[in-house]
Amino acid sequence: MKITRKQFFQLAGLSLIAVGAKKLIKGTGEAAASEGAAKTTRWGMAIDLEKCRQKEGCRSCINACHSAHNVPQFADRAHEVKWVWKQPFSDVFPFAQTQYTENRFASLPVLLMCNHCDDPPCQDVCPVDATWRTDDGVVTIDFHRCIGCRYCMAACPYGSRSFNWQDPRPAIATVNPDFPTRAKGVVEKCSFCEERLAKKSGPLCVEACEEKALVFGDLDQPDSEIRKVLRLRFALQRKPELGTGPSVYYLL
């Protein structure tokens, strides 16, 4: 069989179109399938600053967390260990205020904890893989593996990590027998109550808050409570410009 030049180009063009069409059909099919199959979880928290300030000097969530997780309380600030804590608004969001912002507002406390970043810098720097992000978006630490080099503390832009400079046990008022304490020389931080999430209950701080200022939920579920709140209200993240993708939001 002899084909002309014109017929050859027609055939080549048709086969190109056929190959392209096949790829297109396969691609869309796969995308639809993966959308249906992959049900991901990304735990996140929204903190309503207005509600959080209702009771002045309130520490219910901090106390609930620290007593349940055996967080030591050292008198010396240099040895301070904290999972959840408060800092003035002007320190937390230095760019969310003008030069005329009322001093009263700037000094109001903001509740802080580990942001459980999407792309945690603490994980990247850990030389022994002692810290990592779980499939549910919780950044967690293996205390057995931690060698206490404190690279993660330097890498964390939020100051969420504390180091045990000395044996923490003597500094714990009453040890909760259901949760391990830590040893001298390891780093610790908020774990979004991973041990409770495994049992399908939420973090302790959320439960302890009488004002219901903390909303916890799955950021990957469009119909979850936290997504509803974030849709309706203006929310801030801490240092979003760093690209860490914090999972803790502040509702103004």
Add this chain to the structure above:
Amino acid sequence: MNDRPFIVAGLIVFVAIVTTPLWRGVTARNVVLAAPEIKLPAHEKQCVAPLNYMRASHMQLLEQWRDDVVRQQQPRYAAYNGRVYEKSLSKTCLSQCHGSRQEFCDRCHNYNGVAALNCWECHNDAPPAPRSTP
């Protein structure tokens, strides 16, 4: 030449002292090395794995449990006999059966001169008394 009795006596004393352990071994009868007295659980006859395996490899099992719980979020252990346990040193090993770290873990470890990882620096070694019904 007059020193010969002293030299011989001295040599006898020297040999006697050096060989004391031998004489003691010969004269002593029924030498039994005291085995460590381990307190065994009263109500439970079977560990999470066969006895021989636990004796030889409990450290590997515990390490596996640790990694499973901390890294893989797999807190349940299906034992070889079908029972399901929580992978927990404090809540399962100590609370449910062995009761006391001093009377179980430490006695054997001390006897064998084995320095284990220091589990108890962080984990609770004083759990509530063993449950009467498993």
